Amino acid sequence: MPQKRRISLRTLLSLFLVLVLIPATILLGVFVLQDRAYYFISLLLIVYTMLPFLLLFEKRKPQARELVVVAVLCAIAVAGRAAFFMIPQVKPVMAVVIITGVALGPQAGFLTGAVSAFVSNFFFGQGPWTPWQMFCFGIAGFLAGLLFRKGRLRAGRVSLSVFGGLATLVIYGGIMNPASLLMGSAKLTWGAVVTSYAAGLPMDLIHAASTVVFLLVLAKPMLEKLTRIQVKYGLLRESS
């Protein structure tokens, strides 16, 4: 039973993560890394969360059509910027990732988010921010897929836009602002975190607003297009 094996593999991996790797990292951070502990612990934790998703995809040996569709969506998320060459702050990544999560499931959502961020940085430059961005977009896609599967998120324009706006503010802004702070300071103080949020807020608001607008306008047609492809070519029946 491939189904059974997959679940057991996932369980094993997560057990290993929770019981061994994460405590070990925290101990290492506390006793060895001293001043840089916060930065490294958080970085490693983020890498750990992403690993199982990526390894599961690898393990599943995706079909050609599945691979192509995910690649297309990632590339649209990255290249979509070109359609807004006259309004440069607008980035469609978050919207595309959320739509993917809803249409193709949480795993594909995570993958599209993480890979989009990674690929995008290949064009705009990798940096210490890469893993964090991968994580943020990945988790947003994952959550969209998961909530939709569990019936907590409807595929309507409004609910998706609300989710998109919140995801951008809470997940992306919520993680990226303190993450950039951690790069250059020993520890997180409340004052510093609040300041980083305040400083990041204008950009986060623009980002969130553009995601909301994107989803309001594009969610329905994009979902229809993906459904058509799925129906026409029998694509991607991800087991949830």
Added chain:
Amino acid sequence: MAAVTVEKLTFSYPQRETPALRQVSLSVEEGEFLVLCGKSGCGKTTLLRHLKPALTPHGERTGEIALFGRPLSSLSAREQAARIGFVLQNPDNQLVTDKVWHELAFGLESLGMHPDVIRLRVAEMASFFGIGPWFHKNVSDLSGGQKQLLNLASIMAMQPELLLLDEPTSQLDPIAAAEFLQTVRKINRELGVAVLLTEHRLEEAVPMADRVVVMEEGAILVDGPPREAGERLRERGHGLFSSMPAPLQIGAALHAPSPCPLTVREGRRFLSGLFAGRPPEIVQLQEPAAQKKGGKAAVRLKDVWFRYEKNGPDVVKDLSLTVEEGSLFAVMGQNGAGKTTFLTLLTGQNRPVRGKVWVLDQEVGRYKGGALFRRCLAMLPQNPQALFVKKTIREDLMEMLREVPQRQAEERLLQTARLTRIEGLLDVHPYDVSGGEQQRAALAKVLLLEPKVLLLDEPTKGLDNQYKEILGGILKDLCRQGATVLLVSHDIEFCARYADQCALFFDGTIVSRGEPRVFFSGNRFYTTAANRMARHLFRQAVTNEEVIALCRKNGVSPCEPC
């Protein structure tokens, strides 16, 4: 031994009444070069895909297919991947990876070959196909022709014994297409690989073929050597005969003795033979009508210069041109001559550095806020897919009529659909129709702007003759209704047949222009096959019909049928 044998293959797509293939029996000998032709939708692609199990469509099927005597179904996935190569139509869609070298290795990686073996095979292919100079490039930096050669090379790297090609040159310009077909021929000759090619560029493909198979409505109509197949088509008065090479058409019409001429060289000899010792008395059909002067100018350019960058090269140089109202004006020329840039000057997307451009009575720059596109000017892009966004063609067309009241809108939609002959396709998804139909749907969308001046960029790209004839008819209808059509094209035969005025664009400006007959007979190379065949005998004979008519007038009577 036959490379492939197909026995009584019948196939229907799910939920379709009429079968797509009916009792098809066909064999391709080892090392044979076979051209498969037929109108769009005749089933040739479906047949081709049946020979490659990985691409075979779902549906109901009876009949047998064997590869070198073994039933195709008994071949393992690995065997069929390696032994049967398949090249698709669109060069861009087939490229999977970002680097040329990686693309070459892709199939070999799938087969699980050792990297050292791959290294050797990739090196061999790069040498055979002359890929060396662009071996390290990104695939996005290649030209269309290079991309398709790369697709072919990456399949040949797997050393197939049978090569299937589904209209591989339809998206290429004539020079790249000729080069591609020559490479296929080289593969066939030098490596002995059996080739099964579907094509609509029959002018070039048919003379290369050992055998031509013509399909109609899912069945095989004609199967034989090129000349014989051509003659048989003519006997039947089949529409596809008009896609055959011009020498064959002219030869068959004049009942050339067997074997019929197939190439321009043979055609020329044949015509010379007809008039050996007695040169033709009538060398010209009639004086071309004197240029109608005083027609109103629909488009006018005066001393226009343009470049993209401040210190860049001039792309358009000292261009002056008048296009009269109601005429079909064709601008021809090679890639990179500046034709497309020229169109952007008319749409106002680019402003000339010096000089002026008028559309109808106003300078382009004077039209404000999209006024240029309100019942004035519109352009059909080269790739019609750049216009579709909705679920059905009807919705896509309705998008253009948002400001028109409902009933009126529907009326106009139907009217335009009738003009562009897509009435039956309105409720279909724009990507579920054939290339030619897609283009007509896009044309309909553009025509809903009610343009007085219609611009078209490479409108015959990827179209077979049947679709070209329909398109030509539509454009003529438009001109008759008073619109002006300005098209940019590589397609000499199409322009010769339908244009009122032709112009050759070269190095940023127009080097010659005139009424097609005058225009083409003034060219030595850049002219129709019929003209190249007959230019030493007749003046200003450009189309097949004109050459045939002149021969008849000079007393060449249908003698012995061949």
Added chain:
Amino acid sequence: MANYGFSSYHPAVNFLFFAAVLLFSMFFLHPVLLGISFFSALAYAVRLNGWRTLRFCLTALLPMAVLVAFLNPAFNHDGVTVLVYVNDNPITLESVCYGLAAAVLFSSVILWFSCYNAVMTSDKFLHLFGRVLPSLSLLFSMCLRFVPRFKGQTKVIAQAQRGIGLDPGEGGPLRRAKKGMHILSILTTWALENAVDTADSMKARGYGLKGRTSFSLYRFGRRDRAALLFLLALVVLVGWGALLGEATLQYFPRLSGKEITGRSLVLYGGYALLCLTPLILDAKEAVAWRRSQWKS
């Protein structure tokens, strides 16, 4: 500078170098080590990207570094040596020092990344991970194929829209955004529908068969092995020194570090050698080239 000296070594050598240097640079706050890392990174970045690097340093990096330098003392009031009180909050010497160190650390990490971006091109990255993560690598390669293609198609679509009077560059921000989304929608249909061909092309070339291998142009030669061993030795040396506490400078509560001994000097030397490896290898190549010219 692509494929010259250090860049022309096997991707594993490149990657090991950047992984080590980035890790150490993110971690070491000792002023000597910070200095070594920063100046090596700056020198290599200038070598790779020319004077653009300096412009980047002044216009983008410097303001951020200044921000980092101020941020620490502003929010972190640990430390015992109070310099001044601002709004009843102590500004401590330790925190100011830490801020300066963090600013240099931040700058060197960014500079190392700019070198990384120039040296670790996508095919090097793919070569390294193609064997370990074949599907993800292929996915990544396909994305790199699609992104420029989609950007090109976006232009084609925008132009087609202009041709029917919907210029995406005209109108207010809202109208532009709307037209942009229209283009994105057209692009999505086009991309998804055409992707089926791509999948067919993959299947036609046997994708999905068991035992897919991974090919690349890179070969691991003797030169690469030597460089790899050299780098590994340095990494072990520096790591050992760090574990012994030679790389540590305590900032809080009070600046305190170990005395500089011979062992510290070995660590500094090893770290400098590690950070300068690319420049040394580039210089070696230049010398080799000149020699080959003498012979003829």
